[in-house]
Amino acid sequence: MHNLNRNIKILFCFFSILFFSLIAYLTYFQLYEREKLITSSYSVYNRRLIEQEKKILRGSILDRNGIVLAKSIIEADGSQKREYLDGPAFAQVIGYSRRIYQQGNAGIEKAYDRELLGMVGNDPIIILRKLVLAKGQVGDNVYLTIDKTLQDLAYKEMEGKKGAVVALNPKTGEILAMVSTPSYDPNTLGENWKEIMTSPDKVVLNRATQGLYPPGSVFKIVTASAALTYKPELYNKTFNCKGYIIVDGNKISDYEGIAHGILDFKKAFYVSCNSAFIEIGLNVxxxxxQTMAYNFGLDRQVPLEIDTAKNQFPPLPTVGGKVALAETSIGQGKILVTPLTMALVASAVANDGVIMKPYLMRYVVDPISCTVIEKSTPSQYLNPISKEVANTIKELTIGAVREGTGTAAQIPGITVAGKTGTAENPHGKPHAWFVGFAPAESPQIVVSVIVENGGAGGEVAAPIARDIIKAYLTK
Structure with missing residues (x-):
């Protein structure tokens, strides 16, 4: 009898442990893994979401002014069809939703999938209202920070070119436009899936957030920031540009071998003198x-709702690496950055040294109750430079547009600040860069433009940025 009681107690303890382990396991998944499983990259195979997609009228995606960009309609056979009203211009940002066809989703359609399916918001009053009104089968609407008019203009400016445009508000981080070209029409994905996905032009790739490019001379903003922060005496130094400079036996030339002669720090920035900035970089x-580049986030992935590529800034050798340091000082070498990253670099100059976290979603609205379910709040991302350094760099960028390589970005009556870049590229002509902002006195918009194999940034990219800035500030 004693042994029987002991065995019963052991068995009871064993099953109790199993029971409580099961409760702990289910609790863990409910609290910590539920969202991850629902929104995982394998959600294309998630039967729960596929069934939800079939019975819910997917919510609409709208621009910041309430213009519909994507919506769902019910066809005669009862099936749901997704329409993209401004297809190619927004293709890489909005993405697509084709889970029901086992093809997944991308862009905003992926990032806010649950909101568009009406699977967020636990307010019992809202849920009851939906049930009473018998309108529970409608997803929520997502309003973007993007301005459709500005997006369409940027897309038009980039037609026939490969590259990207990013425009944002430096004070909040709101993305006002984000264009990648060449593009595709998401409305034709059904019949052209294979051709679009395997296009040699990589039309599905969002070059604005995933394209990695050498920054060229736009990186001189970072080099100048490092000089002013760590070696401020360099600001009063003069340089003798012969059109080239020899570093450890290696000849590094200025653009087209132009000899700028004797010039100071400011003039070197205005005319984008490689020789002077290599000397500055060697002194820094x-x-x-490297510390300054990391402060600007050039070693990491920019946080954003949609996919972004990780910037590449390999560690610089501290001994015997003069050539690598020289090339890095002018934005060449092994550095690779996204156009979004360079927009954020310029935004630090425009916003007293502070980079705000970029975002694309303005708010999410329940279409039945017209209540805001989610809303983005501006927050700081990085603070790479002091306000004093930012103000000095701002004056340099104003000078670069007023009398330097960026004169094509000038707008009558508006003070534009900016920096051009002509990034050498082993696969053809240089990439054309421009980053800038306006009005310089109180910046409202930052624009980053890259045109692949475009040549000189001042001739090709600066006019595109000018037109976008002008349209935004004079609308």
Whole structure:
């Protein structure tokens, strides 16, 4: 009898442990893994979401002014069809939703999938209202920060070119336009899926957030920031540009071999003198330049709702790496950045040294109750430079547009600040860059433009940025 009681107690303890382990396991998944499983990259195979997609009228995606960009309609056979009203211009940002066809989703359609399916919001009053009104089968609407008019203009400016445009508000981080070209029409994905996905032009790739490019001379903003922060005496130094500079036996030339002669720090920035900035970079040193680049986020992935590529800034050698330091000082070498990243670099100059976290969703609205379910709030991302350094760089960028390589970005009556870049590229002509903002006195918009194999940034990219800035500030 004693042994029987002991065995019963052991068995009871064993099953109790199993029971409580099961409760702990289910609790863990409910609290910590539920969202991850629902929104995982394998959600294309998630039967729960596929069934939800079939019975819910997917919510609409709208621009910041309430213009519909994507919506769902019910066809005669009862099936649901997704329409993209401004297809190619927004293709890489909005993406597509084709889970029901086992093809997944991308862009905003992926990032706010649950909102568009009406699977967020636990307010019992809202849920009851939906049930009473018998309108529970409608997803929520997502309002973007993007301005359709500005997006369409940027897309038109980039037609026939490969590259990207990013425009944002430096004070909030709101993305006002984000264009990648060449593009595709998401309305034709059904019949052209294979051709679009395997296009040699990589039309599905969002070059604005996933394209990695050498920054060229737009990186001189970072080099100048490092000089002013760590070696401020360099600001009063003069340089003798012969059209080239020899570093450890290696000849590094200025653009088209132009000899700028004797010039100071400001003039070197205005005319984008490679020789002078290599000398500046060598004086700043590998450690300081690398620290400043990391302060600007050039070693990481920019946080955003849609996919972004990780910027690449390999560590600079502290000994015997003069050539690598020289090339890095002018934005060449092994550095690779996204156009979004360079927009954020310029935004630090425009916003007293602070980079705000970029975002694409303005708010999410329940279409039945017209209540806001989610709303983005501006927040700080990085603070790479002081307000004093930012103000000095701002004056340099104003000068670059007023009398330097960026004169094509000038707008009558508006003070534009900016920096051009002509990034050498082993696969053809240089990439054309421009980053800038306006009005310089109180910046409202930052624009980053890259045109692949475009040539000189001042001739090709600056006019595109000018037109976008002008349209935004004079609308």
């Amino acid at each position: 040193g590998s450690e300081n330049l």
